[in-house]
Amino acid sequence: MSAARRPDQYAPLVGLVAVVTALLVLELLIRAGIVNKFIVPPPSEIITSFERVIVEEDIVHRFLLTATECLTAGVMLTAFGILGGVLLHRFSLLQRACETWIAALASAPVVLMYPLFLVIFGRNAWTIIMIGFVAALPPVILKTLEGLSGTRRVLINVGKSFNLTPAQSFWKILFPAALPTIFVGLRLGLIFALINIVGVEFLINFGGLGQLINELAERYDLAGTYAAICFVILVSVLFFMALERIERWLRPAH
Amino acid sequence: MLDVDGLHVEFQTPDGPVVAVEDVTLTVRKGEFLSIIGPSGCGKSTVFNVIGGLLTDHGGRVAIGGETIAGPHPAIGMVFQEESTFPWRTVIDNVAFPLELVGMPKTQRLERARHFVDLVGLSGFERRYPGELSGGMRQRVSLARTLASEPKILLMDEPFAALDEQTRLLLGDKVLQIQQELRQTTLLITHNITEAVQMSDRILVMSYRPGRTKRIIDIDLPRPRTSAIVGSEAFGRYVAQIWADLREEASRGMNDDELRRGAAGAARTGA
Amino acid sequence: MAAAGTLTALRARPWRDPVILLRVAIVVVLLGGWELLSRSGLLYRDVVPSLGAIGGALLALLSSGEFYFHLGVTAGEIALALLIGGTLGLIVGVVLGGSRFLAAAFESYLYYLGPTPKIIFFPILIMWFGVGPGSKIAMGAVSCFFPIALSVAAGMREIDRVLIRVGRSFRASAWQMAVKIYVPAMRHPIINGVRLGLGVGLIGTLLAETKLSNKGVGFLIIQAYSLFDMPRMYAMLIVLFVVAIGANAAIARFGGLDTIKRS
Numbered sequence: 001m002s003a004a005r006r007p008d009q010y011a012p013l014v015g016l017v018a019v020v021t022a023l024l025v026l027e028l029l030i031r032a033g034i035v036n037k038f039i040v041p042p043p044s045e046i047i048t049s050f051e052r053v054i055v056e057e058d059i060v061h062r063f064l065l066t067a068t069e070c071l072t073a074g075v076m077l078t079a080f081g082i083l084g085g086v087l088l089h090r091f092s093l094l095q096r097a098c099e100t101w102i103a104a105l106a107s108a109p110v111v112l113m114y115p116l117f118l119v120i121f122g123r124n125a126w127t128i129i130m131i132g133f134v135a136a137l138p139p140v141i142l143k144t145l146e147g148l149s150g151t152r153r154v155l156i157n158v159g160k161s162f163n164l165t166p167a168q169s170f171w172k173i174l175f176p177a178a179l180p181t182i183f184v185g186l187r188l189g190l191i192f193a194l195i196n197i198v199g200v201e202f203l204i205n206f207g208g209l210g211q212l213i214n215e216l217a218e219r220y221d222l223a224g225t226y227a228a229i230c231f232v233i234l235v236s237v238l239f240f241m242a243l244e245r246i247e248r249w250l251r252p253a254h
Numbered sequence: 255m256l257d258v259d260g261l262h263v264e265f266q267t268p269d270g271p272v273v274a275v276e277d278v279t280l281t282v283r284k285g286e287f288l289s290i291i292g293p294s295g296c297g298k299s300t301v302f303n304v305i306g307g308l309l310t311d312h313g314g315r316v317a318i319g320g321e322t323i324a325g326p327h328p329a330i331g332m333v334f335q336e337e338s339t340f341p342w343r344t345v346i347d348n349v350a351f352p353l354e355l356v357g358m359p360k361t362q363r364l365e366r367a368r369h370f371v372d373l374v375g376l377s378g379f380e381r382r383y384p385g386e387l388s389g390g391m392r393q394r395v396s397l398a399r400t401l402a403s404e405p406k407i408l409l410m411d412e413p414f415a416a417l418d419e420q421t422r423l424l425l426g427d428k429v430l431q432i433q434q435e436l437r438q439t440t441l442l443i444t445h446n447i448t449e450a451v452q453m454s455d456r457i458l459v460m461s462y463r464p465g466r467t468k469r470i471i472d473i474d475l476p477r478p479r480t481s482a483i484v485g486s487e488a489f490g491r492y493v494a495q496i497w498a499d500l501r502e503e504a505s506r507g508m509n510d511d512e513l514r515r516g517a518a519g520a521a522r523t524g525a
Numbered sequence: 526m527a528a529a530g531t532l533t534a535l536r537a538r539p540w541r542d543p544v545i546l547l548r549v550a551i552v553v554v555l556l557g558g559w560e561l562l563s564r565s566g567l568l569y570r571d572v573v574p575s576l577g578a579i580g581g582a583l584l585a586l587l588s589s590g591e592f593y594f595h596l597g598v599t600a601g602e603i604a605l606a607l608l609i610g611g612t613l614g615l616i617v618g619v620v621l622g623g624s625r626f627l628a629a630a631f632e633s634y635l636y637y638l639g640p641t642p643k644i645i646f647f648p649i650l651i652m653w654f655g656v657g658p659g660s661k662i663a664m665g666a667v668s669c670f671f672p673i674a675l676s677v678a679a680g681m682r683e684i685d686r687v688l689i690r691v692g693r694s695f696r697a698s699a700w701q702m703a704v705k706i707y708v709p710a711m712r713h714p715i716i717n718g719v720r721l722g723l724g725v726g727l728i729g730t731l732l733a734e735t736k737l738s739n740k741g742v743g744f745l746i747i748q749a750y751s752l753f754d755m756p757r758m759y760a761m762l763i764v765l766f767v768v769a770i771g772a773n774a775a776i777a778r779f780g781g782l783d784t785i786k787r788s
Contacts, residue, residue: 008629015630039652097547107720107773108766109728112743115735115750116758119572191640198642203736210645217648229645236641261697306694325696332694336687342709352695354705 041223049227057212057228066198066208070094073132073193074186074188077140081189082182084137085144095145106138111196114203128207132193139192143185147178156247180251187243192241198232209235255319256282256305256407256441262302262313263287263300267453274300275313277314280458280467282407282441287433289442289450290458291496292505295511297465298443299335302411304334318407327490331405336414339384339395346371346380348395352403365465370398371430397429401436407431408440414449426452434478447500448484451475462503462510469499565743571755582756583763592745598729599741602658611719612633613666614673621674622681632678639671643725644732651737661733661741668729669722676718680711716780720773727769755772 023043029035030042053059084102088095114131121127151174159169201210209232216224263275275297282288292298303309307317307326314320318329326332339348346367353363371380374394384392389392394412400408414422430453433440444450450457451473475488483489540546556576562568563575574582586592617635621628631714647664654660692706708715742765747786749758 008626012633013625013627014626015634017632019634037568093543093547096544097551104770104774107724107770109724109731109769111728112731112735112746112765113762115746116762118750119753119755195642196641199644199732202642202645202647202734210642213645213648222652224647229649232645233638233641237637240637241639308690308693328696330694332690334687334690337685338687338691340688340691340706340709342712351705355697355701359607504533 002100062208081140136189136192260314292460329406577582610666610669618677665730669726672721680714
């Protein structure tokens with residue numbers, strides 16, 4: 001069995017090597033003319049475009065713009081999402097009436113309302129922020145509800161045995177117990193928000209990173225477009241990893 | 255019918271090779287009910303997997319009717335310890351599964367399957383799903399499924415371990431009744447002494463790791479047997495004898511466990 | 526037992542059920558508020574059209590052959606996208622789920638690439654597949670590939686090992702193992718993956734249509750926007766939402782996600 005264990009340790013390395021090899025093969029195929037370099041620019045050219053894109057296209061400013069949009073949406077999500085979840089938990093009639101509707105909203109293509117939001121909010125950051133907010137709201141509400149409802153009965157009874165008021169019981173027992181699940185909801189929500197925000201930036205050609213990709217594409221800067229896409233993917237992945245770290249830090253025993 | 259000769263099984267662990275089974279030799283005669291009993295960790299499930307053909311990396315030889323096995327043999331039917339019914343199939347479709355695999359036409363296999371569903375006492379439950387049944391009933395479905403393949407040797411690994419005592423006794427009765435009716439050659443792996451004495455013609459007692467044959471006992475109780483026999487004097491004597499053998503092995507197993515848990519705890523706290 | 530009695534009473538007289546009452550009340554308040562806002566003239570004209578205007582547009586939409594043509598185009602694109610992305614996702618998921626080594630090597634790429642905005646790949650897909658339906662199908666396929674592959678991979682690993690052993694003990698062939706054991710054992714992850722895949726595939730295809738197309742529902746939405754035909758846009762969004770939510774629910778129901786079959 002131990003002979004079988006060692007290859008697993010090297011697996012991520014093998015994966016990385018495989019990806020790099022694939023890129024090298026692509027580079028060779030393009031240089032040999034087998035793959036049209038006006039459709040797929042050589043990876044080497046994409047890598048060199050990185051520096052150009054970063055310097056010339058004011059990437060820091062764009063990144064901050066997108067980040068601010070996400071932050072705003074995130075704050076709204078936290079406030080309204082958690083509040084919504086708490087209200088649904090508190091008023092079970094409301095929960096029974098609305099929970100399935102909210103779950104249905106989670107599966108709806110909210111982002112397709114962006115033309116509508118364009119009309120309502122105009123061609124500015126608020127359209128982008130609002131789409132991110134609305135699309136990401138359902139998971140935050142539902143997870144908050146799930147976290148509060150899932151508090152173990154015995155913990156609530158402990159509170160009762162100490163004669164806690166409903167407010168105390170909520171703040172000292174229910175809310176802390178629900179916090180890990182609430183954070184899962186926030187993580188999901190923030191990810192959805194980022195995806196939709198960057199997407200809408202691209203679609204309406206306004207904003208930060210998403211808009212950059214659109215602009216480079218319209219300028220037919222092929223290598224630059226690829227480089228910008230890679231950059232956005234990188235930002236997205238790092239954001240996701242950071243959220244995962246925080247979540248793991250919040251629930252060490254789980 | 256079934257010959258196990260000098261079975262030797264070794265596993266690689268992070269702490270080095272561990273001998274799970276050492277030099278186990280046994281013969282199961284046609285129509286016989288043989289139980290293998292031993293403490294937890296004695297390697298009996300390993301023996302089960304080897305005879306069933308799911309574990310082929312071993313020393314020694316396993317032969318059925320003289321033919322050495324290399325993988326699951328058609329003459330062997332296995333009943334596993336864990337829940338093994340297919341939750342997405344009804345009872346009748348579960349039991350008909352082995353017949354489906356060999357391509358038996360639908361009407362024929364459903365009729366055949368119904369026979370075995372009746373045999374285990376689940377008539378009327380054919381269209382139910384395992385999720386609607388109790389644990390004991392699900393094990394009966396697993397048993398019926400294996401019996402439907404009409405194996406020459408029925409191989410069972412602690413099939414009643416997850417059930418409560420009363421269900422276990424009643425199911426034991428059922429298995430005995432079936433075995434006597436079909437004259438089914440059966441090899442039962444168990445840790446339950448009462449169960450073993452109640453059902454077997456012979457009992458092989460295994461030692462704690464490395465699992466060796468400690469003793470083979472002939473159970474000379476009259477047939478047909480039921481769970482009522484549990485109260486008889488002769489029964490008690492057999493149980494006492496086996497417990498005497500097992501006790502020493504079982505306590506060795508328990509000490510080992512505590513040592514290991516202590517070491518793990520110390521490692522965790524960084525002692 | 527009192528609860529059961531209440532339930533039967535409620536089913537006989539649904540207008541007494543407080544949940545239904547509340548839902549009706551919410552709908553009435555929302556629609557009423559909408560109509561008030563529409564007539565108040567507070568917002569720029571037609572941003573909030575009257576319910577009558579929206580209803581009329583909805584009717585006109587549903588009775589126009591043109592709409593069904595575009596709906597058909599979009600449906601065709603999504604179907605192909607799901608077919609391509611789903612098949613690839615299934616294969617990759619099975620391979621990754623079946624091999625611990627391959628999963629350790631490559632699955633994290635899928636896992637971290639999953640939650641990224643796929644629409645930004647669209648310019649590349651246009652270059653590769655042209656401005657016609659090809660790029661929209663590709664967009665949908667790229668979108669739905671990830672949730673399906675990840676669901677299937679996870680599903681493979683969660684299969685109760687004893688069921689595999691049962692199959693092997695009965696000497697099932699590789700094909701029999703795949704069809705009679707692996708696939709049914711994974712039915713929940715597969716259905717869930719397809720449900721998620723349909724959701725994001727739908728979004729990907731439609732967004733691509735809004736960006737660059739002259740056919741399809743996405744195109745119609747952008748066309749309504751550019752013509753400032755708001756009632757029509759609302760009508761289309763309503764139809765879209767109903768179809769998307771309905772398809773989601775249908776798949777969940779069809780997959781038996783709420784039946785007793787679950788172990």
